Amino acid sequence: MYLFSMYALSVELKTERKLIKRTSSLFFSSEEKAAQAAKEYRHYYACMYDSKVSAEELYCIIVEGRKLDSIYKEVLCTKVYSPEGQLLDSCEVADGESFPGRKKESIFHQSGDLVEIPFGEELCLGVVLGQPPVFNENQELYGLSSSDDSYMLLVYPSMEVDYAYAPLVFKPRYKINEAVKQELLTAWKNHNMLTG
Numbered sequence: 001m002y003l004f005s006m007y008a009l010s011v012e013l014k015t016e017r018k019l020i021k022r023t024s025s026l027f028f029s030s031e032e033k034a035a036q037a038a039k040e041y042r043h044y045y046a047c048m049y050d051s052k053v054s055a056e057e058l059y060c061i062i063v064e065g066r067k068l069d070s071i072y073k074e075v076l077c078t079k080v081y082s083p084e085g086q087l088l089d090s091c092e093v094a095d096g097e098s099f100p101g102r103k104k105e106s107i108f109h110q111s112g113d114l115v116e117i118p119f120g121e122e123l124c125l126g127v128v129l130g131q132p133p134v135f136n137e138n139q140e141l142y143g144l145s146s147s148d149d150s151y152m153l154l155v156y157p158s159m160e161v162d163y164a165y166a167p168l169v170f171k172p173r174y175k176i177n178e179a180v181k182q183e184l185l186t187a188w189k190n191h192n193m194l195t196g
Helices: 030-043 178-195
Strands: 003-012 019-024 027-028 056-067 075-081 088-090 114-119 120-128 152-153 159-165
Touching: 003 030, 019 120, 027 030, 030 056, 030 075, 114 152, 114 159, 114 178, 120 159, 120 178, 152 178
Parallel strands: none
Antiparallel strands: 003 019, 003 027, 003 056, 056 075, 075 088, 114 120, 120 152, 152 159
């Protein structure tokens, strides 16, 4: 038996840094019920995101599948929905299981693309350095697990290389300061020159 938990990430807009808040989880007995709730979420919780009252904006909705009656807290699947409840991306590989690579059509970001990523309590900007491995039915990928379903990024402002779980890497929704954009692109070019 499985349990599907759903929670939302929202962004606090009235601060200089874009702080991320996570809502309490809601629980569902099937993936279909959780998907339907994701579609209805914005409607039912409209008061939380009303711009006249709230300084928060709904960023995304996350559904995670877990096995019931298990002593392990492993995530079996992750689905990420837009604020309107449309499926944006997913990972169907359970924690620790073998990852066969992503299909080409599910790799949404290229090297050099600017992206937003929720890291800890903040929505950060980054530039893509590398993509998750691509599925190739003629070649098996050994030794990869669900944690390899990640983009390699340079993250602003530290400009350190980090990895972000692929379903949680987004095209930028908020305006990017031109100086920050140029700093990220220059860092990306320098990194490419150093790594050849």
